[in-house]
Amino acid sequence: MRKIKKVVIPVAGFGTRFLPATKSTPKEMLPIIDKPIIHYIVEEAVKAGIETVIFITGRHKRAIEDYFDYYPELENQLLKNRKEDLVEMIRGISNMAEFVYVRQKEQLGLGHAVLTAKHVVGDEPFVVMLGDELIINQDKPAIGQLIETYYKFGKSIVGTTSVPKEDVSKYGIVGGKEIMESIRLVTSMIEKPKVEEAPSSSAIIGRYVLTPSIFQELENTPIGKGGELQLTDAMVNLLRKEAIYSKDIEGIRHDTGNKLGYLKAILDFALLQSDIRDDLKEMLFEKCEKFKEMDEKHF
Numbered sequence: 497m498r499k500i501k502k503v504v505i506p507v508a509g510f511g512t513r514f515l516p517a518t519k520s521t522p523k524e525m526l527p528i529i530d531k532p533i534i535h536y537i538v539e540e541a542v543k544a545g546i547e548t549v550i551f552i553t554g555r556h557k558r559a560i561e562d563y564f565d566y567y568p569e570l571e572n573q574l575l576k577n578r579k580e581d582l583v584e585m586i587r588g589i590s591n592m593a594e595f596v597y598v599r600q601k602e603q604l605g606l607g608h609a610v611l612t613a614k615h616v617v618g619d620e621p622f623v624v625m626l627g628d629e630l631i632i633n634q635d636k637p638a639i640g641q642l643i644e645t646y647y648k649f650g651k652s653i654v655g656t657t658s659v660p661k662e663d664v665s666k667y668g669i670v671g672g673k674e675i676m677e678s679i680r681l682v683t684s685m686i687e688k689p690k691v692e693e694a695p696s697s698s699a700i701i702g703r704y705v706l707t708p709s710i711f712q713e714l715e716n717t718p719i720g721k722g723g724e725l726q727l728t729d730a731m732v733n734l735l736r737k738e739a740i741y742s743k744d745i746e747g748i749r750h751d752t753g754n755k756l757g758y759l760k761a762i763l764d765f766a767l768l769q770s771d772i773r774d775d776l777k778e779m780l781f782e783k784c785e786k787f788k789e790m791d792e793k794h795f
């Protein structure tokens with residue numbers, strides 16, 4: 497079976513939920529304390545053995561290219577100040593993988609963004625990771641769990657998690673038969689269904705292993721919900737020709753594409769950092785006490 501070496505990370509979206517910040521800063525570059533979100537995504541891919549990172553970019557995404565490039569002027573300045581450790585740290589970012597950038601000329605949806613990578617991916621299986629889903633698992637990176645499942649079955653694998661019933665309309669939902677613990681043979685898929693249409697509450701969460709046959713399906717899939725070419729619709733067509741499996745991902749998931757999810761991710765990451773954890777805990781306790789007092793006065 498061919499080794500999976502390439503990841504496609506679509507980052508060309510407008511990030512409208514974070515306007516006005518995303519008018520000039522890509523949403524993937526918003527920081528979780530001192531590292532941008534996209535850093536964690538690339539780190540997860542590299543930990544799982546990925547060697548080539550293909551970003552699908554658009555206008556206003558130069559900051560991502562600069563972040564993963566060398567910065568000799570800054571390095572020289574840091575060296576003058578004897579900050580070798582910082583030089584090593586910023587160089588390490590550029591050396592994590594080989595980076596390739598492909599422009600998506602029009603923002604026609606996630607499926608269209610993936611199709612834009614066709615000529616760089618070629619005829620091999622690859623992974624897709626969304627730039628706004630952080631999944632924390634220190635031992636087994638989320639995408640590594642899917643790659644492992646791919647090596648068992650040799651077919652496309654979607655990463656899933658169970659969501660509350662009332663939330664199914666925010667996700668691509670898969671129905672299927674459980675064949676092993678946490679793995680299902682997919683029998684149906686639907687993008688953002690109404691509650692009554694959803695085949696289950698198993699939601700696709702921004703991690704995929706795809707066989708290259710997906711490109712042909714993307715080329716033949718009409719524009720779907722929201723006037724976008726939907727990756728889920730192309731996978732529904734692929735399902736008629738090839739098996740697709742779903743795997744429940746183990747890990748703590750943060751949807752950083754919405755404001756509350758982003759804030760929660762920052763807090764969780766901060767509580768893992770030994771230099772700020774204790775002060776932050778104290779600050780949070782104080783705030784909670786204040787809220788309690790305010791509530792008591794109010795009622």
Ligand code: UTP
Nearest residue numbers: 506507508509510511512513603604605609627
């Ligand atoms: P989202 O649906 O989250 O869209 O796309 P968005 O534009 O980033 O954010 P909102 O909803 O307007 O706030 C999921 C992923 O697919 C990428 C986005 O960059 C994001 O990482 N994407 C989406 C593209 O690369 N191209 C597209 O045409 C659409």
